[in-house]
Amino acid sequence: MVDLKSLHRFTFTVDPVADVPDDHFDAKTKIIRSALVGAAHPDNVISCEIRHDGEYQQRRPDKSVTTQWLLPKVSTRDAKTTPLLPPEEGFGDDPPLTAPTSLAFWGRGVGGSWQVTIPQQQFDTGLNLNGLTRIQVWIGYQFLHD
Incomplete structure (x- = not known):
C-alpha cells in the first residue's frame, strides 16, 4: 500500500504454480476486478491502468511452466472504493465474444508480473x-483440468 500511496502504483506477481490450483492448467486471463478499499473519489470509482509485463506464464498438464514472450499490455479498468464481495461481484458467466477487445491481455497466461x-x-x-x-485485484481466468 505504501507504493500506491507514494508512487501511485504497485506491482505484484502471480506464480502459475503456487497461486493457481494444482488441477488448473493453461490458465488464461479473462476478466479483472479491482478495489481500492477506503480510498475516496467524488465518483466512488477510480480509473486505474492494469499492466501485465510481456512474460505470460502458465502451468501445463505435465506440471512444466511455459512462458510466452509477448509485448506488455495495459488495460484501463475501474476500481471500486468499497470491497469486492462474491458472488454478486464474481466473474459471471463466460465472457462475451467481444471480450478479446475489452481487455488487452485477455487469453494470455495469468502468471507473471502485474502492475496497477x-x-x-x-x-x-x-x-x-x-x-x-x-487493495483487491481479482483475476478471473479460464483453464483446462484433468
Whole structure:
C-alpha cells in the first residue's frame, strides 16, 4: 500500500504454480476486478491502468511452466472504493465474444508480473488515498483440468 500511496502504483506477481490450483492448467486471463478499499473519489470509482509485463506464464498438464514472450499490455479498468464481495461481484458467466477487445491481455497466461497504476488525472479530480486500507485485484481466468 505504501507504493500506491507514494508512487501511485504497485506491482505484484502471480506464480502459475503456487497461486493457481494444482488441477488448473493453461490458465488464461479473462476478466479483472479491482478495489481500492477506503480510498475516496467524488465518483466512488477510480480509473486505474492494469499492466501485465510481456512474460505470460502458465502451468501445463505435465506440471512444466511455459512462458510466452509477448509485448506488455495495459488495460484501463475501474476500481471500486468499497470491497469486492462474491458472488454478486464474481466473474459471471463466460465472457462475451467481444471480450478479446475489452481487455488487452485477455487469453494470455495469468502468471507473471502485474502492475496497477493510478493516473495523475484521478488525483486532479479529487482522489484521496488517506483512508486506503486494502487493495483487491481479482483475476478471473479460464483453464483446462484433468
